[in-house]
Amino acid sequence: MSPSNPRRTAVAALGLVSALVLAACGNPSDGGTTEAAATEGAHAKINLSPQQDRVTTGKVDSIAAEVPEEIRERGTLELVSSSGSAAPLTFYATDNKTVIGVESDIAYLVADVLGLEPHVKTVSWENVFVGLDSAKYDVGFSNITVTEERKEKYDFATYREDNLGFEAKKDSGLRITGPESVAGRTVAVGSGTNQEKLLIEWSEENEKAGREPVDIKYYQNDSDVYLALRSGRIDLYLGPNPTAAYHAATTGETEVVGTYSGAGATLQGLIAATTKKGSGLVEPLADALDHIIDNGTYAKVLERWGLADEAVTNSEINPPGLPRTTP
Structure with a gap:
């Protein structure tokens, strides 16, 4: 797998979202759940309680072996997300302390494949990047859009349309x-x-x-x-x-x-797992993402949060990003 590998999903498109026929089914604070229809007539419960019953998958030894030795020996994957994100991206469960959302669910799946224990931290948006720069965190799952400017400092493995x-x-x-x-x-x-x-x-x-x-x-x-x-x-x-x-x-x-x-008419914007450039993590991250896409657990997570329409068919490393803004 290389940055030139054509892992793209569809090109930029303006589409109607008949796949997002959404309906409320009760107060989340009462039972800890609400419902969203990922496809018309097919409802999936959204669990907002601390007992998440997350979608899980198994370790893949060949992919886990790609992880840099220092991280393998540590045994944890230090994950970071923005505390300023809103549901269903990264937010708190009904106990106001358990981090939940589509971002953490995908991050947990990736950690499963890599055989690492996920440690999720939430910080302010700017400190997501400060922490990645200092290697305090290994990877950001924080609705981060691939941009040409960010590619100078970070490596990206895509996992959702923007x-x-x-x-x-x-x-x-x-x-x-x-x-x-x-x-x-x-x-x-x-x-x-x-x-x-x-x-x-x-x-x-x-x-x-x-x-x-x-x-x-x-x-x-x-x-x-x-x-x-x-x-x-x-x-x-x-x-x-x-x-x-x-x-x-x-x-x-x-x-x-x-x-x-989000990238405009000529480019499909993409959200990606973000790691410090040259950290050695982007290849295993992309391979882990490809694995969960292939085994169906990725689709289950997106359906769970009503975001099936933002699915990608595979993970791409450092694809074309949002262009630089001309001063």
């Missing part, structure tokens, strides 16, 4: 398939985000084509966004697809009506 999600009020009848779908629509977005950049580009494209621009709105927090969505003051909210899908699953008030690559 998609943005358009969230609308339940049964809105909206379907977002391109810039024309949001012409004249009122759309909320976070300031300074990749989502804002996309929305501004689409609005400008609409104007050039003689269509109405997008009425872009900014809110300070998510609660204000969802209040505006419920009251009809906005038509759509554009944010990260995992959090949009999870919100739809746990409230039943909204639905994801379209997704788009």
Whole structure:
């Protein structure tokens, strides 16, 4: 396996998410579970309790042997994720101390394959990278997007698509398939985000084509966004697809009506396990990810968190990332 190995999933695509028919089924604080439909008519329970009953798999000796000797002898895989992440990425169970989410579930599976005990730490976003730089942590599973700039300091083994999600009020009848779908629509977005950049580009494209621009709105927090969505003051909210899908699953008030690559129209953005460049871990990480993809445990984890639409077919080492921003 090498950086040039074509491990890519689909190229950038704008797709409707009929696979994300999501429904709320009770208060998570009552029974510790909620439900999401990974595919229409097929519901999977989301366990929010400390007793996670995680999906597990066995050690693969040939892949474990690829791990640098120092880590093998230590016997642990030091994992890090951002404490600022939201459900279903990395968050706390109902005991407010057990780290759960799709990121930790995939990290645990990788540790299983490598025969290592996973130690998961949550830190602020910037300290994820500080810890990787200092070798305090071996690998980051923290919804980290591959970028050309980051590739100078880190090695990446991909494990999920990086998609943005358009969230609308339940049964809105909206379907977002391109810039024309949001012409004249009122759309909320976070300031300074990749989502804002996309929305501004689409609005400008609409104007050039003689269509109405997008009425872009900014809110300070998510609660204000969802209040505006419920009251009809906005038509759509554009944010990260995992959090949009999870919100739809746990409230039943909204639905994801379209997704788009976080890298834009010509490149599918990818989320990757991130390790210090030259650490010797990227090959075993990618091989471990390929193994769990092949044996089906990876799919079970994504289905568990309602993210089956972000699956990749194999793990790619250091693929093309988001381009540098021109000053």
